[in-house]
Amino acid sequence: MVDSVNQQRRSVIKGAISASTLALVAASGLLLPQRLLAHWPSDAFNAETVEDALLALVGQAEIADDTALRFKVGSPPSYAVNGASVPIEVQSDLANIERVAVLVAKNPSPLAMSIEPTAALKLPFKSMIKIAEDSDVIAVIRADGKLYKTTRFVEVDIGGCA
Amino acid sequence: MGVITKDRIRAKLKLGDTTVRVLLAHPMHTGRGENEDGDLIPAEFVQDFRCWRNEVEVLTIKCGTATAKNPYFSFQLVGGERGDRITIRWVDNLGAKGTAETTVK
Numbered sequence: 001m002v003d004s005v006n007q008q009r010r011s012v013i014k015g016a017i018s019a020s021t022l023a024l025v026a027a028s029g030l031l032l033p034q035r036l037l038a039h040w041p042s043d044a045f046n047a048e049t050v051e052d053a054l055l056a057l058v059g060q061a062e063i064a065d066d067t068a069l070r071f072k073v074g075s076p077p078s079y080a081v082n083g084a085s086v087p088i089e090v091q092s093d094l095a096n097i098e099r100v101a102v103l104v105a106k107n108p109s110p111l112a113m114s115i116e117p118t119a120a121l122k123l124p125f126k127s128m129i130k131i132a133e134d135s136d137v138i139a140v141i142r143a144d145g146k147l148y149k150t151t152r153f154v155e156v157d158i159g160g161c162a
Numbered sequence: 163m164g165v166i167t168k169d170r171i172r173a174k175l176k177l178g179d180t181t182v183r184v185l186l187a188h189p190m191h192t193g194r195g196e197n198e199d200g201d202l203i204p205a206e207f208v209q210d211f212r213c214w215r216n217e218v219e220v221l222t223i224k225c226g227t228a229t230a231k232n233p234y235f236s237f238q239l240v241g242g243e244r245g246d247r248i249t250i251r252w253v254d255n256l257g258a259k260g261t262a263e264t265t266v267k
Contacts, residue, residue: 040209040255045226085230104228108194112228120220122179122238128230130192 045111050103050138053111058099058142068094068148069141072124076137076154083131083156090139091124092148099142100125106135132159169262173248180242180266182213184235184250188260192227206256208233214249215239242266 044056054060069092080086088102100115100123112129115121131137134155141148170185186208193205211223211233220239246266253259 040224045224107228108192109226109228111226113226114224116222116224118220120215120218120239120241122240124236124238126234126236128234130228130230 041114044114046109047111048109050105050110053103053109054101054140054147057101057111057114058140058147060147063140063147063149068092068143069139069150071137071139071150071152075126076129076152078153079155079157080131081157083133083159085128086131086137086154086156087126087128088137088139089124089126090141090150092141094141094143094148097121097123097141097143098145099140101140101142102127102129103138103140104129104131104135105138107132110138131156169250169252169260171248171250171262171264173246173264173266175242175244175266176238178241180215180239180246180248182235182237182239182248184211184213184233184262186211186233186252186260188231188233188252188254190227190229190231190233194227206254208252208254211235211250211252214247214251215242216247 041057044053047053047056069090072089072091075087075089090100090102097117100117102112103110104112113127115125131154136151137154138149138151168187172183174181188208189206190208191203191206193202195203197203205227207227208225208229211225212219213221221237223235225233244266247263248266249261249263251259251261
């Protein structure tokens, strides 16, 4: 009787241990895919829609909130003469930023760049992008597992995706 | 139009934070553009850009083809002091590499 109880207890403990190790492995795998894969995410960059690009990049496309980040006024401008070089500036007060992505909705491949910051990085982030035709420019921030987004419609005179 | 022949980097201490500005010298061909003869120019663009401060990695940027020619990045790093070494490295889709280094002023 005592033996069988011990046996049972053993298997329960064993099961608990393997379950917790599995959970650990899964958690670390989920938390660090970019570090482990440290390659260029071609799925995300070759995607043809904003949703596909976001799904491939961060695994989600549901936007939680659109007030927490913003473009600087005039950067990107609402009217750009040369689409080959349009300035953008992303600003946000969010903490724990895991990812910043800049997308141009109507470009052949929307994802323009994906920034993987560490705790040492502070926004604003400025850069230049190409815009093929009149299109929404979208900035997405992933912080604490949620996506935040801001959009600005940019008209371009000369498309710049050559 | 002036020809930029090498990567430029500036880092400056401003209100306690370090502002880093980087201008890479790269044609950033998307693979969709044509040359004068109407032939497609093969894709050639920076894919991976990394920045270190005193040997500590602080930032990775993955670029797509929609990043403009001669890519420009500007960002801030929390804290820092004069003399910090800021290093950047980039790799393009053909395997070409570039590096630049500066100290915070």
